[in-house]
Amino acid sequence: MTEPLIRFDDVTKRYGDFTVLDDFCFEVAPGEKVTLIGPSGSGKSTVLRILMTLEPFQEGTLQLAGMSYHQENGRGRFRASEAHLRQIRTHVGMVFQSFNLFPHMTVLRNIVEAPTRVLGLGRAEAEARAIELLRMVGLSEKKDQYPSQLSGGQQQRVAIARALAMRPRVLLFDEPTSALDPQLVGEVLGVIRDLAHEHDLTMLLVTHEMRFAREVSDRVCFFDKGRICEEGKPEQIFSTPREDRTKEFLRSVL
Ligand SMILES: Nc1ncnc2c1ncn2[C@@H]1O[C@H](COP(=O)(O)OP(=O)(O)OP(=O)(O)O)[C@@H](O)[C@H]1O
Ligand SMILES: [Mg+2]
Secondary structure, three states: OOOOOEEEEEEEEEEOOEEEEEEEEEEEOOOOEEEEEOOOOOOHHHHHHHHOOOOOOOEEEEEEOOEEOEEEEOOEEEEOOHHHHHHHHOOEEEEOOOOOOOOOOOHHHHHHHHHHHOOOOOHHHHHHHHHHHHHHOOOHHHOOOOHHHOOHHHHHHHHHHHHHOOOOOEEEEEOOOOOOOHHHHHHHHHHHHHHHOOOOOEEEEEOOOHHHHHHHOOEEEEEEOOEEEEEEOHHHHHHOOOOHHHHHHHHHHO
């Protein structure tokens, strides 16, 4: 078996007295496409936010491509330094429900900003790559517009191009179509579907689009109360779920 690219080992995450993830274990293989489904508050976004280094956790270990989110010395175990976390973050991209584009920058600037600033790419190279990505998401002609001049679906496609511009090994999607008008959902799912055919890219996707999850995922994980209650191939989870909680959840969303 290949080494997992992502490995959560007994991760516990609390907010005050409230335990969101309790001894959470989860592994993702390189190139794997995994969908996280489950009721509101079950911890799906928390898993993505921890991976993106946006949230610390209290116990357990997490590794991405062999890099640990912690460091140890004679005095104990600490969250890795900001410099180290920044290093980890160059391998992970995240697409949010609310796009989060920089409003004062053009589409092109939005995409070249991080590669030039963080990766030190030359402007010409970054722009060439951005234009290629804009073509991929079908927005070549919008490069000089500002986010406010785009539809939600277009903004989200720019956000995906922006995440890809960093050439991440892992791309995280947290309900990427939930904020969109129904008629714009398809264009964004289309882009994500194309990406899912990229074998090198590892994808973790939180979505309520169950049909889509079924099409693109290698594995579906059903979350309940901070744990993976059931996981398996999409056909198995959607057609023959084993756990009562999974059946109940699927009945409520399908
Ligand atoms: N900053 C915070 N402070 C306190 N509690 C929080 C915070 N962020 C999340 N939580 C709690 O952690 C739990 C898990 O939240 P999370 O956002 O991971 O759920 P989710 O599965 O993504 O839900 P949804 O489907 O509604 O997005 C929830 O009970 C939530 O209230
Ligand atoms: Mg969430």
